[in-house]
Amino acid sequence: MSTTGADRGATRAGTARTGAGDSDAGPAGATRAEICVVACAEAWRGDGEILAAAMGTCSILGARLARLTFEPGLLTTDGGALLTAEPVPIGAPAGPAEGWMPFRDHLWLVQNGRRHVMMGASQIDRYGNTNISAIGAWERPASQLLGVRGAPGNTICNPTSYWIPRHSTRVFVPEVDTASGVGTDRAARLGPRASRFHDLRRVVTDLGVFDFRAPDGSMRLVSLHPGVDAGEVAAATGFAIHGLAEPAEPAGPAEPGTGGEVPRTRMPTGEELRLIREVLDPGGLRDREVRA
């Protein structure tokens, strides 16, 4: 049930060109981590009453910030089995609960679909295939990681985004060693029926925001964070990102990449900065994940 439908259908883009003197730019002094929190929050814009499942500090803060501001219908957890009545500071006790989500129900909710997850990835390729399982040959890995965990089910059943705190060629690889999470090329090969719930939304990193809306379903630039230049992203990525080298390429009205200038991730508003700094993360955990 929603009493807050006014935000539904609001712009999903969440980007704004912030050229010199742009009056929409937020207050000066926002850190890169705070810009990342807001960019993560934007991933859930327009989602309404679904579970915002988040992994990683900026992603967790983003989900709770979105709920506190433009997406009040979202459900968020305490990081454990409780759906909190209100968004709580990161690491804080749950306080009053509005629901119970033990692991089994969480796994059932993945199948049910009312959930948008933002995961991490140790490797990601141009089609959004991701690896959290093992580096090197799966049969005998050079580096065993977590295991596929929920990535196969998440990606084939739920809208999925990624939060990658350190954009580098170690993570952004031409081809993942093991595909834990399903990318757009693999989904296309499954056909429209099997992949009808596959929905890769966006990738947020410490350098920018990306989606998979290039004509071939590959990674496309949505926006660069303020202060980041395209060459820096290209050097940190093991494949070509659509729209990065040729920002002037027309992509239709109201789409990023128009107008011949690099689209910029929007700055946090004053209220968003207050919520991040004073309410959600007074201890500054975000700065340990993304260094200034």
Place this chain on the structure above:
Amino acid sequence: MTTVEEIVGSLESGTTIGIGGWGSRRKPMALVRAICRSALENLTIISYGGPDVGLLCAAGKVRRLVAPFVTLDSVPLEPHFRAARQRGAIELTEYDEGMFMFGLLAAAHRLPFLPTRAGLGSDVMRVNPDLRTVRSPYGAAGQEGEELVAVPALTMDVALVHMDRADTRGNGQYLGPDPYLDDLFAKAATRCYVSCERLVDPGKLDGPPQSLLIGRMHVAGVVETPGGGHFTDCGPDLGRDEAFQRHYAASAADPEAWAAFAERFLSGDEAAYREAVRRWHDERGQEGTR
């Protein structure tokens, strides 16, 4: 009512053992430590893996692991599991965590498989070449039915679960926020053993009825193991012993440090383990865990 040694003594090498809990949460660690001390070998372990898997790998007990992940939660990666995989010392059947649950559900309900979308398109299908898909018989008019992953039943010879409370008949109760999948493990197994933080008389399991997770019809034996979940999270009685888990993880990442850890904590029985942990905490000038 039985003992840890009796339970482990009833197991055979080559058997398939499911272990309840999740990651580093409410794991039947006293039973796991007893298996590590035993002569058992060539085990197949089915687990939402945590330090249970790590300890068993370190002791060379595991031939094959069925798991969607192995983690210590507050320490993301399990060093012994990593080392075993990187040495090629264990076989791995790696499932998505939802697939894994459907495998438990299938086994608990005597079904050969259950269908799910989870796994489609991912390398779970590549690294498990025995996995099959199944086509739904309910296609819409003029359309073929949907193709889904047929997750095989995760049947097991034995399940080991750790409960906050149990009664002497074997009824098991959890008091924390999450039952994990422990009731499914109990039902998926030919026989299930329950260890518990505290054993009470029948009728003395206080708390809401929905906390009575495991019924005695599924339980072959129950044993009281105070601190038997250590160092995993057994809230609300006992949170995870984070300091000790960090010590475990740091030791596990280094062969020499691990030898010292094993000598100090794992060379004796469960009572010796608890005493060694208590002394370790005392030496660190912290309040002992129990």
